[in-house]
Amino acid sequence: MHITIVSVGKLKEKYLKQGIAEYLKRLTAYAKVEVIEVADEKAPEILSENEMEQVKDKEGERILAKISPDTYVIALAIEGKLKSSEELAKDLDNLAIYGKSKVAFVIGGSLGLSTNVLKRANDKLSFSKMTFPHQLMKLVLVEQIYRAFRINRGEPYHK
Numbered sequence: 655m656h657i658t659i660v661s662v663g664k665l666k667e668k669y670l671k672q673g674i675a676e677y678l679k680r681l682t683a684y685a686k687v688e689v690i691e692v693a694d695e696k697a698p699e700i701l702s703e704n705e706m707e708q709v710k711d712k713e714g715e716r717i718l719a720k721i722s723p724d725t726y727v728i729a730l731a732i733e734g735k736l737k738s739s740e741e742l743a744k745d746l747d748n749l750a751i752y753g754k755s756k757v758a759f760v761i762g763g764s765l766g767l768s769t770n771v772l773k774r775a776n777d778k779l780s781f782s783k784m785t786f787p788h789q790l791m792k793l794v795l796v797e798q799i800y801r802a803f804r805i806n807r808g809e810p811y812h813k
């Protein structure tokens with residue numbers, strides 16, 4: 655399986671970079687994982703609703719440009735479906751069984767994902783009703799993808 659993680663903005667914090675690098679290294683045993691960062695749209699702190707939509711749209715266009723038409727897209731969204739780790743593992747297993755070998759997980763920027771990205775998404779995944787910073791979300795996501803492969807292989811992993 656070829657997994658792409660597309661996120662907005664450059665990862666800056668060293669501790670997050672190290673954590674993500676560790677899980678990406680562990681994942682090499684299970685899948686090809688590509689990490690793509692698209693540029694965030696520079697904008698002032700205070701924006702009107704309309705301006706916020708414009709920022710998300712521009713970031714969304716950059717995200718969609720990185721995703722091929724045959725890719726199954728899972729958008730990370732607070733209002734998405736809540737799943738257990740086992741359910742996510744099952745989803746990835748089913749995608750592989752049904753020949754969906756390209757899967758992209760998409761993480762929005764500080765304002766979230768555009769309507770077009772959410773429309774393109776085949777599934778929307780929520781990690782809770784809480785809002786996480788997108789950079790921390792990426793670390794949690796790579797750990798859960800790693801956990802999913804361990805579950806699918808029936809390999810032991812601390813609970």
Ligand SMILES: C[S@@+](CC[C@H](N)C(=O)[O-])C[C@H]1O[C@@H](n2cnc3c(N)ncnc32)[C@H](O)[C@@H]1O
Nearest residue numbers: 730731761762765766780781782784785786788
């Ligand atoms: C800082 S959050 C954006 C917050 C924005 N107000 C919103 O409602 O989307 C940045 C990105 O991290 C991801 N994210 C943050 N919390 C999440 C959660 N609980 N579940 C799934 N994705 C989350 C989403 O992709 C989101 O677009």
